Amino acid sequence: MAEDRDVQVHLLPSQVPSGGLAGGIAVVIDVLRATTTVVHALAAGATCVRPCAEVEEARELAGQMRVGRVVLGGERGGSPLPGFDVGNSPREYTAKVCKGNVIVLTTTNGTRALLRAAEAERVLVAAFVNYSAVCEQVRQDRRPVHIVCAGTDGEVSLEDTLLAGALVDCLSQACEVQLNDAARLAWDCFDNHGRVLQGALEVGKGGATLRRLGYDDDIKAAAQVDRFALVPELRRDPLRVEVGAVGIVKSHWPK
């Protein structure tokens, strides 16, 4: 219990106060599915992920890049986009698709949250699949922490809040934390739903939409805690997500 650390959760990108992330470390969460997919893509050997807010912007960017070295991926309303190489299923991002390639990605909620978080000094990408690796990076950092949840179509989401709470839980074991009210709500959510993770992912609005669209396996994939040991990190000029730190010393997920 050394330092006293400011840990704020923002349940939606729109809840981040203007300029509020400056000087801090931001952790971006969109469990279903963008941040889970980013981890999968980098683990499968993609050189980087270029987040785009709009579909046309993604098409244009991909069009400027070397043929055979770029993969155009994304969704709107959960469904793949016409002319895109892949959708937003983490399972689509295999080594065959990703290895050595740049992924241009546009999604309804997640890539927007990532772009909103870009004003922070350091930006990490978190999912359940890289939970403990993210925990270790954030613990080692000294900056104020801002956990930015993507939510679902402008509404707060159970699964993003749950992961935010799991991060709050881990940080609170490492130091004295100063929490905002949203961080307390997230922590409560983790306390109650953390032990029934896959069920929680199924019951939320985002999970229900995926099940309706036949993406049940994506929910299972998103619930695989600590499947990967890498932490995607935002780099600039151009804005892109690459593999940052790699490695887990110990699992921080409660037994």
Next chain:
Amino acid sequence: MAEDRDVQVHLLPSQVPSGGLAGGIAVVIDVLRATTTVVHALAAGATCVRPCAEVEEARELAGQMRVGRVVLGGERGGSPLPGFDVGNSPREYTAKVCKGNVIVLTTTNGTRALLRAAEAERVLVAAFVNYSAVCEQVRQDRRPVHIVCAGTDGEVSLEDTLLAGALVDCLSQACEVQLNDAARLAWDCFDNHGRVLQGALEVGKGGATLRRLGYDDDIKAAAQVDRFALVPELRRDPLRVEVGAVGIVKSHWPK
């Protein structure tokens, strides 16, 4: 377990989708302090509360009313307003101040939430001090339920979410409920913080501000579950809050 009922929590007024309350019953919550104060004022004999979004609007409205029959109350940033008769402390709204009078009220968060909720077919005002009475009214109603939390200066608040969760908990015992993700978060919050109510009210941002301003007793007042048996209800033409139903058959607060 008869009917299947839609129960949505909106953690902030800005989270209510446009037109989303039409045909429903809305329950407005601003525990610290507006909705607690409204219950106190009506219990003390005020004929009605006239909510105003802006300070000048409140001054003008009060100026048009019969001298000696109107009380001008409210706050900004927690502090009383110059020239106003009373602030926003529930304890100021005594029988001596309220009996037979109209209260014109403007507050930072609560009155705005109330005005936002006005598009619902029926609008109730809830606080911990009238929890079980509100529970019974909402249970007897058949409309979809929208619980609208005021929050604190545009941020979600622990105490409003906690009460929202307590209402979700009570409704879930009466019928099958269809919850949005925010309602699940609120329920988690109630599960974890409901048994340490006053502590929860003290630890949130709103409570911390009140303590800094010396309003510790207002927090205690807000934590008095079921002190009153009345449910304030919004009436129209002109827009005002009056005593609606009165009476508690049983306490719904967990022992």
